[in-house]
Amino acid sequence: MNPDRFNYKENFVASRRSFLKASAGSGVGLMLGLNLSSSAADAQQSNSDPLLEYNAFVSISPDNKVRVLIRNLEMGQGPYTGLATCIAEELDASWEQIVCEHAPANTEKYTTPALGAQATGGSSAIASGYLDMRQAGAAARTMLVAAAAARWNVDAQEIVVSEGLVSHGSRTASFGDLAVEAAQQPVPAIESLSLKSPSQFKFIGKEELARKDAGKNDGTATFTQDVKLPGMLTATVVHSPRFGGRVQSFDASEALAMRGVEHVFNMDTAVAVLAKDYWTALKAKKALKIEWDDSDAEHRSTGNILAAYRELVEVPGTAAETAGDADALLANAADKQELVFEFPFLSHAQMEPLNCVAVVNGNKAELTYGCQSHTQDQAAVAALIGTDIKNVTIKTVFAGGGFGRRANPHSDYVLETVRIAQRLPGIPVKLVWSREDDMEAGYWRPAYVHKLSASLDNSGKPEAIQIRVAGQSIMEGTQLADRAIINGIDMSSMEGLVGLTYEVPNRQVELHTTDVGVPVQWFRSVGNTHTAFSKEVFIDQLAAAAGADPLEYRLSLLAGNEKESEVLNFIAQKADWFNTVLPDGWGRGLAIHSSFGSTVAQVVDVSIDGNDFTVQRVIAAVHVGTAVNPDIVRAQAEGAIALGLSSALGDEVTMTDGIVDQNNFHTYQVLRMNKMPDVEVHIVPSDAHPTGIGEPATPVIAPAVANAIAAATGKRLTRLPLRLV
Template sequence: MTEQSKFTLPEADRRRFLQGSAAAIAGLVIGFHWAPRGKAAAAAVTDGSIKPLGETMNAFIRISPDNTVTVLSKHLEMGQGTYTGLATIVAEELDADWSQIRTEGAPANAALYANSAFGTIQGTGGSTAIANSFEQLRRAGATARAMLVAAAAAEWKVPPGEITVSKGVVSHAASNRQATFGELAQAAARQMPPTDVTLKDPSEFTLIGKNVPRLDARPKSNGTAQFTLDVKQPGQLTAVLQRPPLFGAKVKRFDATKARAVPGVTHVVQIDNGVAVVAKNFWAASKGREALEIEWDDSAAEKRSTDEILAEYRTLAKTPGKPARKQGDVDAAFAKAAKVVEATYDFPYLAHAPMEPLDCVVRLTADGVEIWAGDQFQTVDQANAARILGIKPEQVKINTLFAGGSFGRRATVQSDYIVEGVQIAKAINGEAPVKLVWTREDDIRGGRYRPMYHHSLAAALDANGMIIGWRHRIVGQSIMAGTPLEPVMVKDGIDHTSVEGAANLPYDIPNMSVELHSTQAGVPVLWWRAVGSTHTAFATEVFLDEIAQATGQDPLTLRRRMLNRHPRHLGALDLAAEKAGWGKPLPAGRSRGIAVHESFNTYVAEVAEVSLQPDGSWRVEKVVAAVDCGIAINPNIITAQVEGGIGYGLTPVLYNGITLNKGAVEQSNFHDYEVLRIDRMPEVEVHIVPSNAAPTGIGEPGVPPLAPAVANALMAATRQKFRSLPLPSKITSA
């Protein structure tokens, strides 16, 4: 990207662009009408105040007479910093001043706000927000800038080429005239968008690559940031739902007499997923739920324990699966191997456990339904809500608010919590807006976990310890099977999300076979921050260290020798190793482990430094990460995401996952589904590989290398094998 990129907008696209603007205006006018009525309206505005309706420059940019520029984010802000990142891209090409930038969630409208990585669906996930928006928002910013310039040129009767724009001020030096964006907004909005715009050369960037401050830092430090839990519509009621004790069980009959007797309870209604208690406040709803008497039909329920399911997986792994990758002659490689190394790895079900449990507010309206949520999958949620109500998807208005974390949980193909909310609102005949609140117990026991997996690996080595053959079998549930996304995401029986990170292993190995057994279990599963790479990175990177140890090779050297065709893996690996002082002596009781993994086109290497006490207890003291995510839009946010990814990834290393006893989930809250707390958080150092490549995501890629790096450090210290997560809390000598 050394030359200036130039975009030409064909006539059809110009028309669409204009129509898009019109549609956006319509959406915003509606938004404006509801805005002043409830505090919730402010939720979409990052600084907590309601903005006057400004001039819409295009689907992504609104400029107000008060000179604020509002960037409409088509992506959910769930902590990953996307509001700030997306706004930075717009502000860069617009030549706005950062202090005038605001962000709010875009309306649900796939025609305008589809995630191009998802085709025609508006949604957030797969670390795609920046990647799929970069060129689109640069063009939106440059287009709006050109319209401001054209408006100034017309008013001042000067050639547009003589006009400059800097920090939100449009100037004509020769006539000594200048105007703010706010002053020009009205005239600019009436300009035809230009047929082509010139985008900046990266060397001209003044905001991209600099640490512009997060737009949501202050409201998230004084309690004013608005989440779904904080929405209060006039007359609103609160609902909690009693879901079945086993996955797949249904309500046989229930008695609501005692629940209805609880003061404050207004309705008890049955919906697909259970029995909902609706009340004037959360506490009454919650007490009403405790008083429910429900008899369940568990004839179709999953009744196995996780131990039994895992035993089946282990048996299955002894047989060939469906090919996810096949190259060379694997059988021949094993036949002539000087040495064979084998290992199996187990991974439990994991709950996402975002701090804000699932929640939504649903209000049936004269012309459809209005929903407030930290919505991660707007188009899908519109379709599912519309189906229940027998209306068109465009009659489902979604107000996307800040989400109190998600890690994948709020994007489900079934729209589980949205559907529940809509069904409850429908069941009470729309008498009042309803806020559905999941408790933590509902969340931990509610399913949609990272699937449990079993991996079986074997490597054929030659006399020099080089890997000449590789066989990798993965056994576990498919996230996509049985969903409407199956035709797209499952090809020839291979769910990409089950094998990502394994089927595309970067190492130079001439003969490879990666196979998959997709299993059936009644436990609902879902993508969990970094999806397939949460287990494939561990299995492959720990196995490599087992090979290194079996052949007396340095783990870094072994990897480097096999990455000749993957310079970005190598670049991240080398940078992490250098910054961590790989190979340099450590104090007694300390050891290092390394891992590198690409996910979502971002390359991350991490070196974990672990301390081991004489009693076998251990802790992760420090993690040094190196990341290549192309152009770094905001290095400070990238650093924060990698810090957070390391912390998120450390939880399943230290603490148990979800287990089932005869089908019943054994965990319920943070006391028995423990998560990382501050005392176990390591020191983290993040280094960014300089790059001019197109920017890629950073929400997830920090997670996968952490667990294998920690296990490898413990392996280096103890020469023991670590083949399942969580790792043992104390390491006893072999």
């Protein structure tokens, strides 16, 4: 068992960039590409091989615009700005001349190396693009310099590039002036490129850099919801109220009689209504009379499901990690610490309910939406309509949040759109889910129960730990199953628990994979959403049992982990951990967790008022290696803390007899501004290769809050969302 199996660095380092190619004469000036595929070496010898395509990230047009194609989805995490920063840095462009666009779906050109697919996830966009994009920028710069050297008949070495101007002595030319000539220059070998050292950076690490995903302050940014094509129909759907139900029969006569309603289709697991506008389609949907066959559907209540999980964690599961003999030590332990943790189903509830626009005509499909998983979705659509992926084009627009939901491993909402559009060849169809459709469709973060047991030695350190997890696998049945499920263990359910950062000599870590008819998938920070909570609350409990300071106790068990130790010492200073005196009735809690290559620690102050508590203040320390855009790093930490706090305070999906109880924001209680604490984010100084920041701050807040509540009240809360009664 390799607990680092999910460390993207392995893949990252293994993937080598070996050559650059140019595709001049495309009409937009200089087009430059970086091919990261394993066939790159062959391609270099056979540039004319029509099967090998060139990547393209940078183009420069005579009007002096530098167009940067972004291979990751911009849904708020900042890849537009971050990847453009890397390119601008080595290109020595002016920030203002850079314009970003989403790259089209093209797995050969736009694979994110860390993921092995064209996709956005695993907090990998900047970590995975840091070198690629700088190389793409540096190569374009080399060609601009070569063009200037040729034009002016001077030595390229004497040419200076700065802020989008190429100069030699008194002569200057803009990138636009040189764009056409530069495109004729030989493409430099990647080995010949010298990248800047951190001390030379002008953009990377700079504080005041305007974000490139503009138009979000004045309503001009385009989301899927805003896409309108000529002749387009809007589709609404009614899904089975229970997961696994199918349409038995339906009466659409009333719906079809409504003005503006064009079609009603039986989609087997849903009924679709198409109308000229959303409101009409929504009203028509409500007028449908549908009988469901839910004989194969999930009928259980979440209370029953969790009760079954609680029984499971009392018995051994499939071993994910065994070191020493934890079971024997625990059986004989005089002082045994035990906690059982419970985690509900969570709906991502991104602000833009899922939607997609598709036109299907014969064997061709054109899609427009906030696509997060190009490789997956393109292949799924191609398979559905029986065509080659080349015939499936995807235009990506901004996505109104995602938090994991848009990267559906089964392309659920995308295929639903295409199935409907298939019925109307050539007619654009926009599928619009209501908020209720979005929440009731599942693909939630699974519910889990954990049981952690430990025995302490005479010095108060844990000598044995047993960890049992019960819950559904998010990887089962997906394209990632081969990589993610090892010897029957979905490692994504266990990340952070297998290969504990804390030194415990005897470890027994087990999983019960459950069979529940609820569609589930990853949620921002994946398994860490639950594993970090039980790990960090439990270590706090052990510190309390040992009578130790929670921060010193952690440090004493992290002797071999320099990074976590550094971050703990850093936050101890930023939060003045050892000297702060809180008001009466307040408590201070700590948690630390490493995920996606980064380490995040948080210190939280809560105040208690009877059975209520208020999160007053959060101090976070993030170690992300080089912070390419420090302000976005802080924004991501702030946002991830808010999302994690939402799960800590209110988010919970339940079912009664298989029917979802929460389907909109009146019942699904997400964080609002009145519960948002003051958040300070401190970045640990580092010039190491960047690591992820989209996700790693998410799972740290809930255990820090629970630990603060314990510090204030002595009550050890182990169920999310947190309730004092």
